[in-house]
Amino acid sequence: MIRRICVFCGSxxxxxPVYRDAARAFGGLLADQKIGLVFGGGRVGLMGTLADAVxxxxxxxxxxxxxxxxxxxxxxxxxTELRVVGSMHExxxxxxxxxxxxxxxPGGYGTLDEFCEVLTxxxxxxxxxxxxxxxxxGYFNDLLALFKHALGEGFLHPIHSTLVLAEADPQKxxxxxxxxxxxxxxxxxxxTEV
Numbered sequence: 001m002i003r004r005i006c007v008f009c010g011s012x013x014x015x016x017p018v019y020r021d022a023a024r025a026f027g028g029l030l031a032d033q034k035i036g037l038v039f040g041g042g043r044v045g046l047m048g049t050l051a052d053a054v055x056x057x058x059x060x061x062x063x064x065x066x067x068x069x070x071x072x073x074x075x076x077x078x079x080t081e082l083r084v085v086g087s088m089h090e091x092x093x094x095x096x097x098x099x100x101x102x103x104x105x106p107g108g109y110g111t112l113d114e115f116c117e118v119l120t121x122x123x124x125x126x127x128x129x130x131x132x133x134x135x136x137x138g139y140f141n142d143l144l145a146l147f148k149h150a151l152g153e154g155f156l157h158p159i160h161s162t163l164v165l166a167e168a169d170p171q172k173x174x175x176x177x178x179x180x181x182x183x184x185x186x187x188x189x190x191x192t193e194v
Contacts, residue, residue: 002130002178004036004062006099008114009046010107011074019106020049022136026105026170027053033174034059038098040091040114041065041083043076046105051076064095092117101130101177106139122182123160130180132165134173140166159183 013020023046030037037054040047041063054061055078063082065075070084085091092114096102104115119131133140144166150156165180167173 002035002100004038004060004099005030005101005103005177006038006095006118007050007103007105008040008107008111009050009105010111011040011042011045011047012108013045013049014106016137018137019046019139022134022170023050023105024053026050026103026134026174027059028057029170029174030054031057031059033178036060036062036080038062038064038095040095040110041076041079042069042074043078044074046107048076050105051079055079062098064091064098066091096121096127096129099129101132101180103132103134103173103177104140105134106136112143119163122163125184128182128184130165130177130182131163132167132173132177132180134170135166135168137168 009023027050031054037051037059039051042048042065051061060080063076063079065082065084066088067084067086075082083094085094096118102118104111121127122131147156147161147164151158151161165176167176
């Protein structure tokens with residue numbers, strides 16, 4: 001049962017309005033489906049757009065933000081709940097604990113870091129939560145190609161390559177995430193190599 005989805009996304013809105021439109025659409029879908037949002041707690045960029053869309057439709061929006069970013073006045077003060085933590089590590093751990101699935105919208109280093117970390121946790125069998133990419137206008141095509149390359153080069157096991165759900169349409173991605181069953185996995189290691 002997915003009650004809350006953690007969404008990683010940019011603290012920037014990007015250059016094209018399509019990114020804001022996708023964040024707004026995904027936030028609206030979460031609220032309409034009565035699925036809570038867990039996110040980085042910012043009021044700026046796609047984070048702010050996403051949270052505002054959830055709140056405008058009467059949904060739950062829980063932000064988790066490090067104290068250092070709160071002091072820079074980027075925290076969203078109109079949320080259902082805003083939790084201030086001491087570090088980025090605490091932020092990621094709490095966001096994971098509060099969530100039943102993960103989705104990344106377009107973003108930069110932070111978004112990629114957060115998504116790849118929870119994806120790694122799934123690979124290691126530390127959780128069985130779906131992980132999806134909202135591939136707006138092909139934003140994540142190169143990342144998906146890199147994952148495919150890693151598989152071809154033997155750095156990903158075929159079962160682990162199925163962990164990433166990707167869809168360009170917000171509604172279709174949400175349906176994929178809600179219908180996904182992540183098997184319990186153990187990290188693939190070749191124990192014969194030295």
